[in-house]
Amino acid sequence: MRCMNAPFRTALDAPAGELVWLDDAMIDQVVAYSRESPRGRMIAPFHKSPDDPLHRMLNALQPHSYIRPHRHLDPPKAEAWVVLRGAVAFFMFAEDGTIRECARIGVSDQRRGVDLSPGCYHGLIALEPDTVLYEVKTGPYAAISDKAFAPFAPVEGTPEAEAYRLALLEAYEARQPSQKLSKAAPTHDSLTLLLISGSLRAGSSNAAALNTAKSLAPSGVTLRSFERMGELPHFNPDLEQSRLPEPVVDLRQQLAAADAVIVSTPEYAGALPGSFKNLLDWTVGEGLYQKPIGYLNASPYEGGAERTYQMLRVILGYVNADLVEAACVRAPVRRDAVDAQHTVTDPAVRATIATAVEALVEHVRARRREL
Numbered sequence: 189m190r191c192m193n194a195p196f197r198t199a200l201d202a203p204a205g206e207l208v209w210l211d212d213a214m215i216d217q218v219v220a221y222s223r224e225s226p227r228g229r230m231i232a233p234f235h236k237s238p239d240d241p242l243h244r245m246l247n248a249l250q251p252h253s254y255i256r257p258h259r260h261l262d263p264p265k266a267e268a269w270v271v272l273r274g275a276v277a278f279f280m281f282a283e284d285g286t287i288r289e290c291a292r293i294g295v296s297d298q299r300r301g302v303d304l305s306p307g308c309y310h311g312l313i314a315l316e317p318d319t320v321l322y323e324v325k326t327g328p329y330a331a332i333s334d335k336a337f338a339p340f341a342p343v344e345g346t347p348e349a350e351a352y353r354l355a356l357l358e359a360y361e362a363r364q365p366s367q368k369l370s371k372a373a374p375t376h377d378s379l380t381l382l383l384i385s386g387s388l389r390a391g392s393s394n395a396a397a398l399n400t401a402k403s404l405a406p407s408g409v410t411l412r413s414f415e416r417m418g419e420l421p422h423f424n425p426d427l428e429q430s431r432l433p434e435p436v437v438d439l440r441q442q443l444a445a446a447d448a449v450i451v452s453t454p455e456y457a458g459a460l461p462g463s464f465k466n467l468l469d470w471t472v473g474e475g476l477y478q479k480p481i482g483y484l485n486a487s488p489y490e491g492g493a494e495r496t497y498q499m500l501r502v503i504l505g506y507v508n509a510d511l512v513e514a515a516c517v518r519a520p521v522r523r524d525a526v527d528a529q530h531t532v533t534d535p536a537v538r539a540t541i542a543t544a545v546e547a548l549v550e551h552v553r554a555r556r557r558e559l
């Protein structure tokens with residue numbers, strides 16, 4: 189199921205049958221989709237039709253997901269939800285955007301959910317990865333009129349939205365002094381890294397290096413791969429003026445949702461692979477600006493792929509990315525040191541990859557502390 193305006197999946201299909209169990213398997217499934225979603229959330233509805241009078245759903249959220257504050261006015265809808273996993277910061281706003289109420293609601297907290305009358309501007313931010321709510325709301329649903337978005341809150345997907353989300357978190361933490369050191373702490377620590385391989389080869393050693401980074405993710409850090417390089421059309425500035433191709437929209441959304449990026453690319457004929465350069469061209473002006481970035485040079489040869497990484501540095505300079513030197517490493521991947529899970533087995537290389545990830549994570553956290 190897709191939202192009318194979204195180029196990607198925003199909700200799963202409702203399960204069939206008269207009786208549906210809300211079990212761990214179902215929750216795990218919607219969580220998995222939310223991790224892969226460019227917007228960091230996914231809905232699993234139980235009502236069979238948008239016209240049903242009572243809408244019931246699981247809503248899985250990742251901490252980077254921005255739910256633009258809204259209310260339900262057309263028609264006015266009551267709404268209630270309880271947290272099944274994780275925790276959220278809940279906000280209720282006055283008409284002018286000032287925060288009226290703000291509280292932590294979580295599966296192990298005193299507050300487990302809310303019941304909201306129609307017409308209140310509200311919003312929420314996941315405080316823990318893989319947070320899941322069970323939500324009920326009056327039907328019917330029409331994508332065009334379901335939510336009246338708050339004019340004081342930026343539009344989802346814009347750079348202002350991320351700044352606003354962080355400002356809300358700060359306001360939340362300022363109002364929860366007792367939680368600042370305990371439960372709220374992971375909020376500021378959790379972050380997402382986007383992994384981009386410059387190789388389209390199925391058994392790619394560069395993808396294996398990035399996959400290994402996934403298996404070494406520190407606590408609170410989500411690493412996800414951009415898998416659609418091969419679907420990007422050839423860069424053409426004319427397309428920027430008309431309708432942007434969907435894979436490009438997806439790339440830019442995934443970059444916007446990421447706190448930092450790690451790339452790993454082969455060298456072909458002394459230069460960057462054309463498909464990877466094409467991806468980078470699509471980020472000029474939007475996508476990598478001031479984005480912390482590191483790289484893993486996975487070439488197993490002495491001096492291998494060096495020209496590619498020199499070129500990459502030049503390009504990253506043009507797009508004004510924030511190159512993190514400590515996260516730029518040589519992580520030589522020999523083909524016989526890649527296992528069936530497509531991860532690198534060599535302990536020294538694994539340690540190097542872990543160092544790069546940690547350096548990038550520390551850089552992002554240091555930048556956050558400066559804000």
Ligand SMILES: Cc1cc2nc3c(=O)[nH]c(=O)nc-3n(C[C@H](O)[C@H](O)[C@H](O)COP(=O)(O)O)c2cc1C
Nearest residue numbers: 387389392393394395454455456457458459492493
């Ligand atoms: C057509 C072609 C040209 C290549 N040119 C270079 C090169 O100029 N410099 C280099 O270091 N490696 C070069 N290589 C080796 C690749 O970088 C190497 O095979 C790498 O492991 C491929 O990455 P992947 O395993 O992620 O697909 C070339 C490979 C191919 C197929």
